[in-house]
Amino acid sequence: MTIATWNVNSIRTRLPRLLAWLERRRPDIVCLQETKVEDERFPVAELGGLGYRTLACGEKTYNGVAILSRSPGTDIVRCLPDDGADAQRRILVTTIDGVRIVDVYAPNGGELGSPRYAYKLEWYRRLRAFLAAAFDPGQDLVLCGDLNIAPDERDVWDPEQWRGQVMCSEPERECFRALVGWGLTDALRMHQPEAGGLYTWWDYRAGAFRRNRGLRIDHILLSPSLAKRCSAVLIDREERKGARPSDHAPVIAAIP
DNA sequence: ATGGCTACTCCTAGTAGA
Numbered sequence: 001m002t003i004a005t006w007n008v009n010s011i012r013t014r015l016p017r018l019l020a021w022l023e024r025r026r027p028d029i030v031c032l033q034e035t036k037v038e039d040e041r042f043p044v045a046e047l048g049g050l051g052y053r054t055l056a057c058g059e060k061t062y063n064g065v066a067i068l069s070r071s072p073g074t075d076i077v078r079c080l081p082d083d084g085a086d087a088q089r090r091i092l093v094t095t096i097d098g099v100r101i102v103d104v105y106a107p108n109g110g111e112l113g114s115p116r117y118a119y120k121l122e123w124y125r126r127l128r129a130f131l132a133a134a135f136d137p138g139q140d141l142v143l144c145g146d147l148n149i150a151p152d153e154r155d156v157w158d159p160e161q162w163r164g165q166v167m168c169s170e171p172e173r174e175c176f177r178a179l180v181g182w183g184l185t186d187a188l189r190m191h192q193p194e195a196g197g198l199y200t201w202w203d204y205r206a207g208a209f210r211r212n213r214g215l216r217i218d219h220i221l222l223s224p225s226l227a228k229r230c231s232a233v234l235i236d237r238e239e240r241k242g243a244r245p246s247d248h249a250p251v252i253a254a255i256p
Numbered sequence: 257a258t259g260g261c262t263a264c265t266c267c268t269a270g271t272a273g274a
Contacts, residue, residue: 009262009273010264013262013264034273036263036264061265148274166274203261203273204260204261204262205260205261206259207259215274217274244262246262247262247273248274
């Protein structure tokens with residue numbers, strides 16, 4: 001199977017590009033983030049026309065995650081167990097073809113020391129607790145999405161400029177290492193252990209994409225059984241080019 | 257030249273993204 005993750009920055013704005021990309025890449029499972037739409041308004045019919053089923057967990061304007069798949073999903077979980085009824089829509093879990101899929105849109109974090117930064121760290125603590133309580137690293141499991149953390153200096157175009165900034169701070173990186181420490185493998189780094197310049201997000205401003213001034217903040221993390229099978233991981237930079245792109249590129253893992 | 261953007265909303269200004 002191929003599984004992809006993509007922060008589309010609005011499913012409605014990105015729908016033409018998403019449909020063309022699905023036709024070209026034909027991934028089996030796609031985890032989307034920042035759909036920015038309530039579930040009633042999600043473009044289910046258009047995606048169905050290409051043979052994809054939709055599971056959506058969204059809200060108006062902000063956040064929102066969704067999972068597209070050829071096979072149906074079962075055992076669906078929306079939000080974290082300690083989220084309230086009005087929680088930000090940031091997590092969606094399902095099982096597809098025997099693989100547990102955890103689709104995540106982590107908080108941005110605002111500025112270091114801000115309430116939103118504290119919320120991000122707390123949210124990661126709750127995510128880690130959810131993993132421990134609800135899953136087993138011995139199962140076939142993928143945790144992927146926009147984690148809003150660049151794990152180390154190889155993942156940042158200018159480590160000096162970004163040192164201590166949000167997405168690069170040591171407490172955030174400790175949150176990423178806690179996921180890996182639970183038993184997950186960073187699929188891209190498994191295949192490209194040293195390479196720099198591999199980014200998944202580039203600012204819309206300042207010609208950042210053209211200059212490859214980016215960050216690697218979108219990740220596919222695999223349980224050991226899937227890491228063993230994963231044969232390739234691709235950052236689909238083509239999707240950051242052209243008219244009206246998302247500011248994120250998709251990441252695709254092949255798991256034969 | 258060191259900045260330049262995009263998408264959302266009871267839309268035309270303010271907020272958020274990262």
